[in-house]
Amino acid sequence: MADLTSGTLLKGTPEYRRASLVIFVAGFLTFAMLYIVQGLLPAISNDFSVSPASASLTLSLTTLPLAFAVIVAAAWSEGRGRRPLLIGSLVAASCLTLVAAASPNFGSLLGLRVLTGLVLAGFPAVAMAYVAEEFHPSGLGTAMGLYISGTGLGGMTGRLAGGLITGVASWRVAMVCAAVVCLVGTVWVALQLPASRNFEVTPGRLGERLAAMRAPLRDPVILKLAATGFVLMGSLVSYYNYLQYRLGDSPFNLPDTVIPFVFLIYLSGTLSANWMGRLTDRRSRRGVMMLGLAIMAVGALMSLSNLLPVVLVGTAAMVFGFFGAHAVASGFVGVWARQQRAQASAMYLFGYHVGSALAGFVGGVFFGAFGWLGEVGTVMVLLAVGALTICLLPARSDRTEVANAS
Numbered sequence: 001m002a003d004l005t006s007g008t009l010l011k012g013t014p015e016y017r018r019a020s021l022v023i024f025v026a027g028f029l030t031f032a033m034l035y036i037v038q039g040l041l042p043a044i045s046n047d048f049s050v051s052p053a054s055a056s057l058t059l060s061l062t063t064l065p066l067a068f069a070v071i072v073a074a075a076w077s078e079g080r081g082r083r084p085l086l087i088g089s090l091v092a093a094s095c096l097t098l099v100a101a102a103s104p105n106f107g108s109l110l111g112l113r114v115l116t117g118l119v120l121a122g123f124p125a126v127a128m129a130y131v132a133e134e135f136h137p138s139g140l141g142t143a144m145g146l147y148i149s150g151t152g153l154g155g156m157t158g159r160l161a162g163g164l165i166t167g168v169a170s171w172r173v174a175m176v177c178a179a180v181v182c183l184v185g186t187v188w189v190a191l192q193l194p195a196s197r198n199f200e201v202t203p204g205r206l207g208e209r210l211a212a213m214r215a216p217l218r219d220p221v222i223l224k225l226a227a228t229g230f231v232l233m234g235s236l237v238s239y240y241n242y243l244q245y246r247l248g249d250s251p252f253n254l255p256d257t258v259i260p261f262v263f264l265i266y267l268s269g270t271l272s273a274n275w276m277g278r279l280t281d282r283r284s285r286r287g288v289m290m291l292g293l294a295i296m297a298v299g300a301l302m303s304l305s306n307l308l309p310v311v312l313v314g315t316a317a318m319v320f321g322f323f324g325a326h327a328v329a330s331g332f333v334g335v336w337a338r339q340q341r342a343q344a345s346a347m348y349l350f351g352y353h354v355g356s357a358l359a360g361f362v363g364g365v366f367f368g369a370f371g372w373l374g375e376v377g378t379v380m381v382l383l384a385v386g387a388l389t390i391c392l393l394p395a396r397s398d399r400t401e402v403a404n405a406s
Helices: 014-039 041-048 057-080 082-100 106-120 122-134 137-168 171-192 206-211 214-218 220-248 259-279 285-302 308-336 341-370 372-391 399-405
Strands: none
Touching: 014 041, 014 057, 014 082, 014 106, 014 122, 014 137, 014 171, 041 057, 041 106, 041 171, 057 106, 057 122, 057 341, 082 106, 082 122, 082 171, 106 122, 122 137, 122 308, 122 341, 137 171, 137 259, 137 308, 220 259, 220 285, 220 308, 220 341, 220 372, 259 285, 259 308, 285 308, 285 372, 308 341, 341 372
């Protein structure tokens, strides 16, 4: 049932559980479609006779357009509602993924992946705002944790399943399978997703609502949270980009058929997002985020070992800390931004995806120059910046409490 005074979904009720599951599944589908190509890169390189760097554009040219499109999508949703964009984004991306499987050449594949990134932006742009509006504050951390868990599990499954299917068939078959599964899942999401009860239309044209982005840009807390997203995603993507190279080299020399299973470690992120999300229902969000960064730092340092079990445990710590801190930061945005939640969430996601692109590249520069020590150094610098940024956040995540305290 919903809270009769606020219309929000109360933790422990059947409606709360159903809505949480729907958000989990929708996040899973979105990130499976976004990251499936990472497990297909060698096959795409061979099929189109392009270099590994060129093949990686199938992912880069999806995430970068997404980073910018979330801002437009968030502004659009303020005038049209959350639900149509949530469903439309998944339908369009599933169809584009199906068409991409039949790409006649590399250029057309890249073009379709750009379009996929643009339409996929619709879901993450408004998902956090939807959760913040429709779930009661007492269960907001848990609901947000489930959403982040879904995105992590979806990204992992897309990478792993895509690689495995490609090994026994082809990358085109893998894309078709992903598209069909996501279309079926989208139908279920559309049937089960509760209608918005607390959404309030922001009047004006799209251009006027885009101009409203000035408000989050003037909010130092939202900017610090966006910087936190940059650090978190930049650290993990940079780490995973070059971990695969390290595991295939001395002293580990793992075969190419084994290395993709390192993505199974993402399962630890599913656990941490739920655990840290629930922890914020009782503890300071700032403190829990610092805990996540500390776990990531320990994991990065452990990966310097030449013992494979230690490196794998360190990688699990990196993933565990990342997803926990990301879930908490996402919830912080929704609670702090009492108005224009979608724009505020879009600012966080912008930093998150730009961090993936830029830090992933910079980490490669230091990895090329100094080996794995250079990559770990890059991660540690990013985490240090993130810790400083989090320290500058208010201890309370509710704007009213901060105002009263001051």
